[in-house]
Amino acid sequence: xxxxxxxxxxxxxxxxxxxxxxxxxxxxxxxxxxxxxxxxxxxxxxxxxxxxxxxxxxxxxxxxxxxxxxxxxxxxxxxxxxxxxxxxxxxxxxxxxxxxxxxxxxxxxxxxxxxxxxxxxxxxxxxxxxxxxxxxxxxxxxxxxxxxxxxxxxxxxxxxxxxxxxxxxxxxxxxxxxxxxxxxxxxxxxxxxxxxxxxxxxxxxxxxxxxxxxxxxxxxxxxxxxxxxxxxxxxxxxxxxxxxxxxxxxxx
Numbered sequence: 024x025x026x027x028x029x030x031x032x033x034x035x036x037x038x039x040x041x042x043x044x045x046x047x048x049x050x051x052x053x054x055x056x057x058x059x060x061x062x063x064x065x066x067x068x069x070x071x072x073x074x075x076x077x078x079x080x081x082x083x084x085x086x087x088x089x090x091x092x093x094x095x096x097x098x099x100x101x102x103x104x105x106x107x108x109x110x111x112x113x114x115x116x117x118x119x120x121x122x123x124x125x126x127x128x129x130x131x132x133x134x135x136x137x138x139x140x141x142x143x144x145x146x147x148x149x150x151x152x153x154x155x156x157x158x159x160x161x162x163x164x165x166x167x168x169x170x171x172x173x174x175x176x177x178x179x180x181x182x183x184x185x186x187x188x189x190x191x192x193x194x195x196x197x198x199x200x201x202x203x204x205x206x207x208x209x210x211x212x213x214x215x216x217x218x219x220x221x222x223x224x225x226x227x228x229x230x231x232x233x234x235x236x237x238x239x240x241x242x243x244x245x246x247x248x249x250x251x252x253x254x255x256x257x258x259x260x261x262x263x264x265x266x267x268x269x270x271x272x273x274x275x
Contacts, residue, residue, distance in 0.1 A: 055239045059093040067097035070152025072106030083130035166190040207234040212257035225261040
Protein backbone atom coordinates (compact mmCIF):
# COMPACT_ATOMS: atom_id res chain seq x y z
CA UNK A 24 0.00 0.00 0.00
CA UNK A 25 1.14 3.55 -0.68
CA UNK A 26 2.53 5.56 2.25
CA UNK A 27 -0.27 8.11 2.40
CA UNK A 28 1.20 9.77 5.47
CA UNK A 29 4.64 10.40 3.98
CA UNK A 30 5.87 13.90 4.95
CA UNK A 31 7.01 16.41 2.37
CA UNK A 32 8.41 19.92 2.59
CA UNK A 33 7.43 20.83 -0.95
CA UNK A 34 5.09 23.72 -1.52
CA UNK A 35 3.81 22.19 -4.72
CA UNK A 36 0.34 20.67 -4.72
CA UNK A 37 1.60 18.32 -7.42
CA UNK A 38 3.94 16.70 -4.88
CA UNK A 39 1.13 16.48 -2.34
CA UNK A 40 -1.32 14.90 -4.77
CA UNK A 41 0.84 12.71 -6.99
CA UNK A 42 0.59 9.65 -4.75
CA UNK A 43 -3.17 9.38 -5.07
CA UNK A 44 -3.70 10.94 -8.51
CA UNK A 45 -1.11 9.20 -10.67
CA UNK A 46 -2.97 5.91 -10.83
CA UNK A 47 -6.46 7.35 -11.27
CA UNK A 48 -6.25 8.83 -14.75
CA UNK A 49 -7.03 5.53 -16.46
CA UNK A 50 -8.64 3.70 -13.54
CA UNK A 51 -12.04 2.18 -14.14
CA UNK A 52 -12.31 1.37 -10.45
CA UNK A 53 -15.64 2.38 -8.91
CA UNK A 54 -15.73 5.43 -6.69
CA UNK A 55 -19.44 4.95 -6.01
CA UNK A 56 -20.57 1.37 -5.48
CA UNK A 57 -22.31 0.33 -8.73
CA UNK A 58 -21.83 3.90 -9.96
CA UNK A 59 -19.30 6.44 -11.29
CA UNK A 60 -15.64 5.46 -11.50
CA UNK A 61 -12.47 7.33 -10.63
CA UNK A 62 -12.03 7.95 -14.36
CA UNK A 63 -15.43 9.68 -14.37
CA UNK A 64 -14.21 11.95 -11.58
CA UNK A 65 -11.18 12.92 -13.64
CA UNK A 66 -13.25 13.69 -16.72
CA UNK A 67 -15.61 15.87 -14.71
CA UNK A 68 -12.62 17.56 -13.06
CA UNK A 69 -11.24 18.41 -16.49
CA UNK A 70 -14.52 20.02 -17.46
CA UNK A 71 -14.69 22.04 -14.24
CA UNK A 72 -11.07 23.12 -14.66
CA UNK A 73 -11.92 24.63 -18.06
CA UNK A 74 -14.60 26.97 -16.72
CA UNK A 75 -12.28 29.94 -17.27
CA UNK A 76 -10.58 32.68 -15.33
CA UNK A 77 -11.66 36.05 -14.06
CA UNK A 78 -10.89 39.29 -15.84
CA UNK A 79 -8.05 39.97 -13.37
CA UNK A 80 -6.42 36.67 -14.26
CA UNK A 81 -7.18 35.10 -10.88
CA UNK A 82 -8.98 31.76 -10.59
CA UNK A 83 -12.75 32.22 -10.47
CA UNK A 84 -14.86 30.99 -7.57
CA UNK A 85 -17.14 28.00 -8.07
CA UNK A 86 -20.01 27.32 -5.68
CA UNK A 87 -20.96 23.61 -5.67
CA UNK A 88 -24.63 23.40 -4.69
CA UNK A 89 -24.78 19.63 -4.74
CA UNK A 90 -24.63 16.64 -2.43
CA UNK A 91 -23.40 14.50 -5.33
CA UNK A 92 -20.12 13.17 -3.99
CA UNK A 93 -18.74 12.40 -7.45
CA UNK A 94 -19.21 16.05 -8.47
CA UNK A 95 -17.67 17.27 -5.20
CA UNK A 96 -14.65 14.99 -5.66
CA UNK A 97 -14.25 16.29 -9.22
CA UNK A 98 -14.52 19.91 -8.07
CA UNK A 99 -11.86 19.22 -5.42
CA UNK A 100 -9.46 17.77 -8.00
CA UNK A 101 -10.18 20.58 -10.45
CA UNK A 102 -9.37 23.20 -7.82
CA UNK A 103 -6.09 21.43 -6.95
CA UNK A 104 -5.12 21.38 -10.62
CA UNK A 105 -5.47 25.14 -11.03
CA UNK A 106 -9.18 25.37 -11.76
CA UNK A 107 -11.81 27.43 -9.95
CA UNK A 108 -11.45 27.79 -6.20
CA UNK A 109 -14.38 26.36 -4.25
CA UNK A 110 -16.96 28.02 -2.02
CA UNK A 111 -19.25 25.67 -0.09
CA UNK A 112 -22.42 27.18 1.38
CA UNK A 113 -23.74 25.82 4.68
CA UNK A 114 -27.03 24.96 2.92
CA UNK A 115 -28.41 24.99 -0.60
CA UNK A 116 -31.45 27.17 0.10
CA UNK A 117 -31.83 30.36 -1.92
CA UNK A 118 -31.16 32.41 1.21
CA UNK A 119 -27.94 30.55 2.05
CA UNK A 120 -26.61 30.86 -1.50
CA UNK A 121 -27.51 34.56 -1.61
CA UNK A 122 -25.49 35.08 1.59
CA UNK A 123 -22.51 33.49 -0.14
CA UNK A 124 -22.93 35.72 -3.18
CA UNK A 125 -23.05 38.82 -0.97
CA UNK A 126 -19.78 37.84 0.70
CA UNK A 127 -17.66 36.66 -2.24
CA UNK A 128 -17.81 37.02 -6.01
CA UNK A 129 -18.86 33.63 -7.35
CA UNK A 130 -18.65 33.18 -11.11
CA UNK A 131 -20.47 29.84 -11.43
CA UNK A 132 -22.78 27.57 -9.46
CA UNK A 133 -22.45 23.82 -9.99
CA UNK A 134 -25.78 22.14 -9.30
CA UNK A 135 -27.58 18.88 -10.00
CA UNK A 136 -30.54 20.84 -11.42
CA UNK A 137 -31.43 24.55 -11.75
CA UNK A 138 -33.58 24.61 -8.59
CA UNK A 139 -34.44 27.77 -6.66
CA UNK A 140 -31.13 29.53 -7.16
CA UNK A 141 -30.53 33.30 -7.16
CA UNK A 142 -31.45 35.06 -10.40
CA UNK A 143 -28.69 35.99 -12.86
CA UNK A 144 -26.43 33.24 -11.49
CA UNK A 145 -24.53 31.21 -14.06
CA UNK A 146 -25.54 27.62 -13.31
CA UNK A 147 -23.60 24.66 -14.69
CA UNK A 148 -25.05 21.14 -14.59
CA UNK A 149 -22.82 18.03 -14.75
CA UNK A 150 -23.97 17.05 -18.25
CA UNK A 151 -22.78 20.47 -19.50
CA UNK A 152 -19.16 19.65 -18.65
CA UNK A 153 -18.01 18.56 -22.09
CA UNK A 154 -14.32 17.94 -21.46
CA UNK A 155 -13.43 14.27 -21.96
CA UNK A 156 -9.67 14.12 -21.32
CA UNK A 157 -8.52 13.61 -17.70
CA UNK A 158 -7.37 16.73 -15.88
CA UNK A 159 -3.63 17.45 -15.80
CA UNK A 160 -2.12 18.01 -12.36
CA UNK A 161 1.34 19.01 -13.54
CA UNK A 162 0.66 22.71 -12.98
CA UNK A 163 -1.27 22.52 -9.74
CA UNK A 164 -1.68 25.17 -7.12
CA UNK A 165 0.71 25.91 -4.27
CA UNK A 166 0.08 23.58 -1.34
CA UNK A 167 -0.34 26.55 1.02
CA UNK A 168 -2.65 28.55 -1.22
CA UNK A 169 -6.27 28.77 0.00
CA UNK A 170 -8.44 26.94 -2.51
CA UNK A 171 -11.53 26.05 -0.47
CA UNK A 172 -13.85 28.33 1.49
CA UNK A 173 -16.53 26.94 3.77
CA UNK A 174 -19.32 28.97 5.31
CA UNK A 175 -20.39 28.35 8.91
CA UNK A 176 -24.11 27.90 9.46
CA UNK A 177 -24.54 31.18 11.34
CA UNK A 178 -26.16 29.54 14.39
CA UNK A 179 -24.11 31.81 16.66
CA UNK A 180 -24.17 34.91 14.48
CA UNK A 181 -23.46 35.99 10.94
CA UNK A 182 -22.08 33.14 8.78
CA UNK A 183 -18.30 33.28 8.57
CA UNK A 184 -15.86 32.15 5.90
CA UNK A 185 -13.35 29.44 6.74
CA UNK A 186 -10.48 29.10 4.24
CA UNK A 187 -8.53 25.84 3.77
CA UNK A 188 -5.35 25.07 1.83
CA UNK A 189 -4.40 21.92 -0.07
CA UNK A 190 -1.93 21.08 2.67
CA UNK A 191 -4.67 21.48 5.32
CA UNK A 192 -7.09 19.12 3.65
CA UNK A 193 -4.72 16.48 2.29
CA UNK A 194 -2.58 16.26 5.42
CA UNK A 195 -5.66 15.81 7.59
CA UNK A 196 -7.08 13.17 5.24
CA UNK A 197 -3.76 11.31 5.20
CA UNK A 198 -3.58 11.38 8.99
CA UNK A 199 -7.09 9.96 9.33
CA UNK A 200 -6.36 7.24 6.76
CA UNK A 201 -3.29 6.16 8.73
CA UNK A 202 -5.01 6.56 12.11
CA UNK A 203 -7.99 4.36 11.24
CA UNK A 204 -6.24 2.02 8.83
CA UNK A 205 -8.38 2.95 5.83
CA UNK A 206 -7.60 0.95 2.68
CA UNK A 207 -8.84 0.71 -0.91
CA UNK A 208 -11.03 -2.22 0.18
CA UNK A 209 -13.20 -0.05 2.45
CA UNK A 210 -16.74 1.03 1.60
CA UNK A 211 -18.04 4.24 3.23
CA UNK A 212 -21.65 4.77 4.34
CA UNK A 213 -22.54 8.30 5.46
CA UNK A 214 -25.44 9.84 7.37
CA UNK A 215 -24.11 13.41 7.14
CA UNK A 216 -24.14 15.87 4.20
CA UNK A 217 -20.85 16.42 2.34
CA UNK A 218 -20.97 20.22 2.12
CA UNK A 219 -19.80 20.62 5.72
CA UNK A 220 -16.17 20.00 6.68
CA UNK A 221 -16.78 16.72 8.54
CA UNK A 222 -18.91 15.21 5.79
CA UNK A 223 -16.64 16.50 3.04
CA UNK A 224 -13.52 15.11 4.66
CA UNK A 225 -14.84 11.72 5.72
CA UNK A 226 -17.36 10.88 2.99
CA UNK A 227 -15.53 12.35 -0.03
CA UNK A 228 -11.86 13.24 0.43
CA UNK A 229 -10.66 10.36 2.62
CA UNK A 230 -12.23 7.71 0.35
CA UNK A 231 -10.88 9.54 -2.71
CA UNK A 232 -7.32 9.70 -1.41
CA UNK A 233 -7.44 6.09 -0.17
CA UNK A 234 -8.90 4.83 -3.51
CA UNK A 235 -11.81 3.44 -1.51
CA UNK A 236 -15.48 3.22 -2.52
CA UNK A 237 -18.52 5.05 -1.20
CA UNK A 238 -22.29 4.75 -1.08
CA UNK A 239 -23.57 7.92 -2.70
CA UNK A 240 -26.69 8.44 -0.59
CA UNK A 241 -27.12 10.15 2.77
CA UNK A 242 -28.86 7.64 5.00
CA UNK A 243 -30.86 8.90 7.98
CA UNK A 244 -33.14 6.25 9.47
CA UNK A 245 -31.57 3.56 11.69
CA UNK A 246 -33.25 0.60 9.97
CA UNK A 247 -32.29 2.02 6.59
CA UNK A 248 -28.67 2.43 7.72
CA UNK A 249 -28.45 -1.15 8.96
CA UNK A 250 -30.15 -2.56 5.85
CA UNK A 251 -27.84 -0.68 3.46
CA UNK A 252 -24.76 -1.48 5.54
CA UNK A 253 -25.50 -5.20 5.39
CA UNK A 254 -26.43 -5.25 1.69
CA UNK A 255 -23.42 -3.18 0.55
CA UNK A 256 -21.04 -4.69 3.13
CA UNK A 257 -20.07 -1.19 4.26
CA UNK A 258 -17.00 -1.12 6.49
CA UNK A 259 -16.91 2.56 7.54
CA UNK A 260 -19.85 4.50 9.00
CA UNK A 261 -19.59 8.29 8.90
CA UNK A 262 -22.15 9.67 11.33
CA UNK A 263 -22.78 11.69 14.51
CA UNK A 264 -23.03 10.69 18.19
CA UNK A 265 -26.85 10.72 18.28
CA UNK A 266 -27.00 8.21 15.44
CA UNK A 267 -24.36 6.00 17.04
CA UNK A 268 -26.33 5.94 20.32
CA UNK A 269 -29.56 4.90 18.55
CA UNK A 270 -27.81 2.18 16.59
CA UNK A 271 -26.01 0.87 19.67
CA UNK A 272 -29.17 0.83 21.76
CA UNK A 273 -31.45 -0.83 19.23
CA UNK A 274 -29.48 -2.71 16.60
CA UNK A 275 -26.00 -3.59 17.85
